[in-house]
Amino acid sequence: MKGISILIILLLILNSCATKKDRTNENLKECINEQILSSVNNIQEFAGSELTNKNNFDFFDTIADFEEKLVSNNVLEGRNKKDYKNLIDLLEKSKIAADLIIKLYEQDSFLAFISGTAVTTTSIYDYCPLTIVEKNQSRRVAKKKDIFDKIQMKGFTDYIPEIREYSEMIDFESDVERLQLSFLIYNYLNTHYWNRREREEPVFWNE
Numbered sequence: 677m678k679g680i681s682i683l684i685i686l687l688l689i690l691n692s693c694a695t696k697k698d699r700t701n702e703n704l705k706e707c708i709n710e711q712i713l714s715s716v717n718n719i720q721e722f723a724g725s726e727l728t729n730k731n732n733f734d735f736f737d738t739i740a741d742f743e744e745k746l747v748s749n750n751v752l753e754g755r756n757k758k759d760y761k762n763l764i765d766l767l768e769k770s771k772i773a774a775d776l777i778i779k780l781y782e783q784d785s786f787l788a789f790i791s792g793t794a795v796t797t798t799s800i801y802d803y804c805p806l807t808i809v810e811k812n813q814s815r816r817v818a819k820k821k822d823i824f825d826k827i828q829m830k831g832f833t834d835y836i837p838e839i840r841e842y843s844e845m846i847d848f849e850s851d852v853e854r855l856q857l858s859f860l861i862y863n864y865l866n867t868h869y870w871n872r873r874e875r876e877e878p879v880f881w882n883e
Contacts, residue, residue, distance in 0.1 A: 700808060700809060701850060701851075701852040701853075703808045704804055704805065704808045704809065704852055705734075705735075705736055705852055707799070707803075707804035707807060707808050708735055708736075708799050708800055708804045709733060709734060709735050709736075711795055711799035711803065711804065712733075712735050712790055712793075712795060712796050712799055713733050714795075715790075715793050715795035715796070716733075716789070716790055716793070735790070735796075735800075736851065736852065736855050738786065738787050738790070739787070739855040739858050739859050739862070740851070740855060740858075741787075742787060742858060742859075742862055743755070743854075743855065743858045746763070746858075751763060751766070755848065755854060756848050757843070757846070757848045760843055760846075760848070760854075760857065761840075761843065763861070764836060764839055764840050764843060764861075767836060767839075767861070767864065767865075768836045787862070788866070791859070791862065791863060791866060797824075797828075797863070800856055800859060801820065801821065801824035801856070802821055802824060805817045805820065805821065806821065816845060819845055820842060820845050823838050823841050823842045823845070824842075826838050827860070832863055832864075832867055833867055835864065836864070839857070839860050839861060839864060842857060842860060843857055
């Protein structure tokens with residue numbers, strides 16, 4: 677009887693931790709979406725274009741679509757840590773990065789648009805995590821922010837080692853954390869695309 681009581685208590689504790697983690701992730705998503713949406717609408721208002729609808733906007737849905745493109749193009753085999761590790765190794769050793777972005781970059785002009793604002797990256801990797809995440813996770817959040825700071829210091833160029841380091845801090849069962857990593861990879865691909873455009877080098881999918 678005593679063993680059953682202990683088991684019940686442990687289950688309640690685990691359920692409470694899972695609920696708390698889910699709530700934190702939802703709050704983090706809400707913060708990031710609000711920050712990015714505000715920035716996007718400010719830019720669109722200045723340009724005199726149509727404002728993005730708050731009810732339809734979810735940054736993480738946009739990144740999930742990008743992740744799905746990686747999977748459907750057989751560049752990302754799945755969504756676990758091993759799959760992402762293989763993708764990071766591929767980006768480091770192969771020219772496929774520049775080739776891939778040709779096929780994927782222009783397929784989502786909105787993702788390209790929002791990735792070009794500093795608010796997007798600072799919201800995802802700096803402001804919102806530090807604002808939302810509980811103090812008991814602050815060490816891991818601080819470590820991830822340190823990695824992001826190193827990427828900024830590099831000017832968002834040649835930061836595969838930092839992507840690999842960041843991936844070690846990710847809970848791949850959390851869509852929010854995994855998609856934060858996906859966006860780092862998107863920005864890496866984006867940088868390669870524009871660097872090659874500036875050098876006016878020909879880019880081919882099967883290069």
